[in-house]
Amino acid sequence: MSTASAARREIPEATVARLPVYLRALRALSARGVDVVSSEELAEAAGVRSAGLRKDLSHLGSYGVRGVGYDVARLSDEISRELGLHHDWSVAIIGMGNLGHALAAYSGFATRGFQVRWLIDEDPAIVGTEIAGLKVITFADLEKHEPDSIIAVIATPPEAAQTAADQAIALGVRSILNFAPGVLAVPPGVEVRKVDLATELQILAFHEQRGKYEQRGELEPGGKYEQEVVR
């Protein structure tokens, strides 16, 4: 109740999940010199329907102009604020195997308000080495730095994921992006999102097996097709 950015309108979870997509589309438009965009155009760029886009944006407030559209810069800013991208976020990557390595070097993080600041591993052979310009440290080392407001990215082998999560949480981490397969048990107040590669492939396999669209074969070889993004 005390904080200024307090309980505003409740924003539906499904909407929150799409805001980053809109933000990216807006950035791309901005880069192309567009500064006003209609819901129709933005929806196209983001791969959603225009009515849905308008409803999503309506949860943030009224930032469009009727008969005109949305100001790209303004809308970007509002969405950024809503997502909490004003201050930069510190990211700690835990587990410096193949995936951790790649994530440490992945520029997609840095480009949008997320700075990878710590690389954690417990393997003595890896601790102390330098990856992508950062020294690999242990949890004990991390403790010395600000413990709060870090997002932890878990890229350990599956067996080590729960322990890694426990240690991160003990240091005050409340947001975890988990690349390790399996379910993490965390206390209330800690949010986990997971990225599970095998699961994604299995979902694709399911649809491919079922010929989801019944449209076996023939895919209109030449020609430009309408944008059609499946979920």
Add this chain to the structure above:
Amino acid sequence: MSTASAARREIPEATVARLPVYLRALRALSARGVDVVSSEELAEAAGVRSAGLRKDLSHLGSYGVRGVGYDVARLSDEISRELGLHHDWSVAIIGMGNLGHALAAYSGFATRGFQVRWLIDEDPAIVGTEIAGLKVITFADLEKHEPDSIIAVIATPPEAAQTAADQAIALGVRSILNFAPGVLAVPPGVEVRKVDLATELQILAFHEQRGKYEQRGELEPGGKYEQEVVR
């Protein structure tokens, strides 16, 4: 009606997305020597509610025994069948940068019916080199092999993703897992799933900023907490 696994009941998308999770939990139980499990226990292991689990499984048919539970081996098998994990799937990874590299070496793929068989890149400096025991080839080379029934994993830089998708689709690929940020335009009949790291972090940032659970501070330091997985 001829094939046993014929066009059965429609399975809700949300259910499909959870089947791989159940499958993994079942495998873990099996490895621990458990061969019968209740919906309560399996739900716990999978991080869902038992009622939801039962409803999900009911879409596959009646494979449980009232008063007893589910046979672990049987249920694993049924879910595997449903997901199309009987025959192995071939995966082609496109774009051999950091991420492509890591994905090529990632054992999590191989362990579940997905065999990474081709690594694609167009950079002459990379083509021909060997990564994780596979030679990097071009799209032109790929064409010589079976074009159908491949799942393409796009790990290119964002600018190259659409072209990569177009080329893969031209070769007959109908399932794409896209790691590049941005929206892919694909014809009907092609399914795209995307994994967007920056988006995931932004969603976490949103919730952290809002102190989703209002439960600022105090996280019950010691003690074992109930399992509480947020989405």
Add this chain to the structure above:
DNA sequence: CGATGTGAACAAATTCACAGCA
């Protein structure tokens, strides 16, 4: 006029609660 913003209709997913069966 033309595009936004939104109530109302619809659809999908989740949760409840309990009948029914091993």
Add this chain to the structure above:
DNA sequence: TGCTGTGAATTTGTTCACATCG
């Protein structure tokens, strides 16, 4: 008795269609 399987109730999300306003 104890669990599954499932209708019914509820919640959440999407689509429609149009009044509204710059």
